Amino acid sequence: MTMTMNNLTQMTRLEVVVPARDAPAIRELITSAGATGYTSVSGVSGIGHHGQHSGALLFNEYDTLTMLITVLPPDNAGELIDAVQQLLSTSSGVMFVSDTYVSRPDYFQ
């Protein structure tokens, strides 16, 4: 495991933005991959391949976008990345993968 500045530990961070109705499948993959947790942000807004997306709707959580963020050790991230890529190959949604650094690595293993 790579140790860098200020004794932080390198991890892999996945951010997945999908329609809320598809979020359960992504959450299931994240937990199956052994990730110890995730952050879910509902009602995210923006502009993408399918046009504009308004943010949170007052009485509809089903037709908005959800962003799921998870962090896990780089060695464990590969299969999850492949699986999410497989799932998003025919449906709308995006995945961002980046290196990140955490102060308490035991929380993510």
Next chain:
Amino acid sequence: MNLILRAQVAKAAHAIVPSWPVESFIAVNPLAGHEPRPFETAATPGVVLTRSREAYLADADRGRIVDADLEAALAERVPELAGKLTIGGNSVSAVSVAVLDMKSAQWNSPGATEPSAPWLDEYLATWVSSYLNPDPLWPMPHKQQGFYQAWRALARRDPSLPRTARRTMAELPVEPDAALAWALVQLGVAAEAVTETLRAELQYLPGWVGHIKWRAEKIGDIDLLSYLSVRLTLQAVLDLTPLPSSRKPLIAEEAQTTLWHRAEHVARSIGGSRADRDDIAAVSRVLATHPVPDHELTWQKAYELHYRATLVASLRDTDPFTPRPQLQLVMCIDPRSEGMRRHIEVPPDVETFGFAGFFGVPVRFSRYRARGAVNSLPALLTARHHLTEHPTDPAKADDHIMRGRTRDALRQSTHRADSGAVTPFAFAEVSGWLYGAISVLRTLTPTLQARIHRFLTPSTAALPSNVTIVDAFTLEERAAMAETAVRMMGIGQFAPLVVLAGHASESMNNLYQSALDCGACGGNPGAANARASAAIFNDPDVRALLAARGIDIPSDSFFIAAEHNTVTDAVTVLDRHLVPQSHVHAAQTFDRAQRAAAGRLVKERAQDLPGASPHSPARVQGRAHDWAEVYPELGLAGNAAMIIGPRQMTRGVNLNRRVFLHSYQTELDLDGAALETIMTAPLVVAQWINHQYYFSALNPATLGAGTKTIHNAIGTIGVLAGHAGDLRRGLPWQSVGLGGQLFHEPMRLTVIIQAPLDSIGRIVSRNQVLRNLLDNDWITLTARNDPAAPWRRYTPYGWTAAPTALKGT
């Protein structure tokens, strides 16, 4: 865990629509997975999108579809048909040529087919229903280990399977992921064909598959991976080769009529013997733009256009009632409310409004000290607030509950006695005379039996209590909910008495009772939400915050909750103990007004209700207690449109209980936020309901639940037709038809809005759910800026003139 395989299962299941249990029936578009694509491409195996050619021609004969409708439909679908041509010396429009062709060209309706039930499906359906049955006589062993593991442990001893297969099963992997991967290898499925193979397998048993998808997300005791593991493993063990789905979507076939023959027939019908070869060639060029497989959807569009144009022409612009009204009644947008609103607002000082039946108060509700709770909120939302009630006399309530629990215990023990192996014989000897007498009473005089039952077993709901809004919501949340409701409905001034009426249905022996309750309350009665909303509006702290936000509710305005019984049409005032002395007279006036309105409405409904007579309204109301009645009411049958705008557009117009009515005033929603909420929530719920009725009517065997008369319940999950097979989806035939005839007219939802077109356009463009529905022709939208502006029709390319009143009607 095999993540790639899990992703492939999720991908294969992407278009499957989760299916809610029948205990809280949620109407859904069974083809919602196709909404990102054009409606006309949504045909799936065993599913049709339109009625038969004969049905449309019969409509043309009786004037339900006129030539102007067909011409308007063609103009929308085939813009190239704009010119003219000369046939046999007669100048005719291209569109009229295409109309003649539509009436003469033959096409075969594919017809909805019964789902096949091969041995594998029957076998799996039995296992899934045994595993999920919440109240089995004999609980499934190993159930706690999961579906695949329980099956693996038990099927090895299943004598219906060959001995060699059972021996192989002893060696199967323990985990479902590994078993599915093993099965795919054994079956010789190539890596690149895995998703397609899984997708094909998920097409079978669509009822159970949809429910498993819902269950995986909401309960978690089964998922599609474990279901597919059992299905594929069994096929591998039995050496049954899975094949890519051979069931192709059914489409209308051109019945051996060539383009030239069609053109010749049309040319001769216009020009007679003077039509020559050049004329036929000219006609064939026109008809080539509208091939026969496109005809069915053009007929459907014409059928819808006729209704839409008639509806738009019926709208009025009555003057608003400017003095302060004496009574305001707010009801759900449900089309059944339209009848009550129309009949009760006869005096000019009575105003009515339409709003989503959960009144903007999304709660999980449980009765005082009740076991369990219900999600009384739209399926689009997640329950975050728990509402309950506190009796005004706790000692009396506790005593009442103790007696109720004793009765439950007695009921439970008699249930055990009549469901054991031997005990039913002795039980019948001892108590048969009593149950026999009750059955006779219930059959011959259902209303009297219901009265006796009510007297002997009073409900806790009858005890005075207060809902716990202060515990469920912060003051800010309560004020925000009240402000949202006012701005969404567009209430400018408040009457001394404001009635918030939720709705509920009442019927006996009806597994689909929940489908008749309030869709905005998750298929539950709407009383709890109405009570909570009234309490919020009467809260002085809330009123103080509202005043600071420019909403002044006069101190003499009082809100009361009520519930509309959609079988009897009684609107019962709830929490009567809260009504202050100053408003007792107004509440009594409302009681009288609603009784008179109910009398008129029941007679009106009796004209449509099978077997009912307007001369016997008591018998119509008595259906609430009749255990043999399969048509307690017609529910939302006939629903066809949604109108979003002020009541002045529709007041005094008989909309025949076919229209979702949501009140809205642009002037009270300057930033368009309320309109966006209406268009992304109540409109979406109305569309789900509309498509549930649409497809249940057209496909009773595959997307509907078929006839109620042979239904058997699987706990509170759903129903089977007969004793085995797939879980039935959608609505029963008795919700849409009678005998062999439909009484529900399957039409895609017509949405009509009075609001600035710019606002509407902006809302559509930033919400993908609306873009999908509108751009792909799942619903239509007609709008105008204000009463003086012309109606415009939404298209993906901008607003265009809406078809006006029809010729020939």
